[in-house]
Amino acid sequence: MAAITMSDIVKRYGDGFPAVNRVSLDVQDGEFMILVGPSGCGKSTLLRMIVGLEDITSGEMRIGDRIVNTVAPRQRNLSMVFQNYALYPHLTVFENIAFPLRLAKVPGDEVDRRVRDTAALLELTEHLDRKPAHLSGGQRQRVAMGRAIVRQADAFLFDEPLSNLDAKLRGQMRTEISRLQRRLGVTTVYVTHDQTEAMTLGDRVAVLRKGELQQVGSPRELYEQPENLFVAGFIGSPSMNFLPATPSGTELRTPLGTLRLDDQRKVDAIGDRRIVLVGIRPADFEDASLVSHGKRARGAVVRARVDVTEWLGNELYAYVPYEAPEDVAMRLRDLSRELDSDQLRTQAVVALDPSSRIHAGDDVELWVNTARLHLFDPSSGLNLTRDEDAVAALAAQSDASREAQRAAQRTETQEVPPIDPD
Ligand SMILES: Nc1ncnc2c1ncn2[C@@H]1O[C@H](COP(=O)(O)OP(=O)(O)OP(=O)(O)O)[C@@H](O)[C@H]1O
Ligand SMILES: [Mg+2]
DSSP states (O other): OOOEEEEEEEEEOTTOOEEEEEEEEEEOTTOEEEEEOSTTSSHHHHHHHHHTSSOOSEEEEEETTEEOTTSOGGGGOEEEEOTTOOOOTTSOHHHHHHHHHHHTTOOHHHHHHHHHHHHHHTTOGGGTTSOGGGSOHHHHHHHHHHHHHSSOOSEEEEESTTTTSOHHHHHHHHHHHHHHHHHHTOEEEEEEOOHHHHHHTOSEEEEEETTEEEEEEOHHHHHHSOSBHHHHHHSSSSOOEEEEEEEETTEEEETTEEEEOOOHHHHHHHTTOSOEEEEEOGGGEEEGGGSOHHHHHTSEEEEEEOOEEEEOSSOEEEEEEOOOOHHHHHHHHHHHHHTTOOSOTTEEEEEEOTTOOOOTTOEEEEEEOGGGOEEEOTTTOBBTTOOHHHHHHHHHHHHHHHHHHHHHHHHHHHHSOOOOOO
């Protein structure tokens, strides 16, 4: 096992455009790191530079304490699973998994032991004699994974390994990968553009945009304390709503109504800006008619005309279009395009309790949890209300929970009775 340390990594392809631009990222020994971002942001390129399949234009790549910029892929001792993993159709599951060990000329009895251990871990034991054509999609995916983990690699690298699977299988495999990684405790870098995978799998998530690193943190930190408009819009589904607002003292005038800021720090953060973008997560709205008096006073109530509703059983989404000045609308459209989002930006999405009686076409009152709103600078996109104390607390909390998880894992591993050699 080894840490992966990237310093100022740049990749320029033939046309000179930086596909990866000055990325510095430390993946700790045993850590599960997610790389996420819209299509074309450089995720695969970065991963391929870690493995050695792509030259590094400039910067330094370390694995453990070794600089590997010019080290051949084979000498890096890493294992990679690709999106379009290919199994050898003429080989059995056993031989597919054994393949890297055969290449490395590992003695036969050891191949046998390692393949069987791996197959047991992935619940493939009963399929070892089959050919890939006779396996389900999920089983094939597990064979590909088996081939990657059968070697004692220093790190695992995954490039969207589940994107070819249907939703249900993805869910299952996601849980399996998570369990497997914790069990093996091997440093892992996992590329995805799936929200759920990004939020649930990793210890930390690194968000990339146009080759540049935007923010690295625990899923909670990214969700609760995004550094900028891009991360705020990318993390969370449906996306955070961004409303243009004109500040006036402690008040913000938005197209949905006036919001009062109770937190002086937020008022101060606005400075002398004449316009800001207010970020409100869909879940931070409620149907005002279902909110108690006390709670009502602790937030703001706005009036809105609901355009469409979607009742999902556990939640009710209501879509609320609003008017925005053309320059803001343009900025929001650009952001939406960049985020690969189909969410229209001059329309707020609110997630309400499913017991709400709100219907399409209604004029309604919505309650906003103003304590949780964010304010962004419309030109730089910077989050003006990021709370550094809260960030530190979240980081400490996530370190503690990771440590507890690892400790539990160690005990669990020790409790497995030794295998009797006879
Ligand atoms: N061999 C290449 N030659 C020239 N440009 C390339 C090459 N490979 C990738 N690129 C460009 O580099 C940028 C990053 O590509 P990359 O494949 O790393 O993106 P990605 O984040 O993995 O996207 P996706 O989510 O679609 O897989 C893109 O603009 C892409 O067009
Ligand atoms: Mg890719």
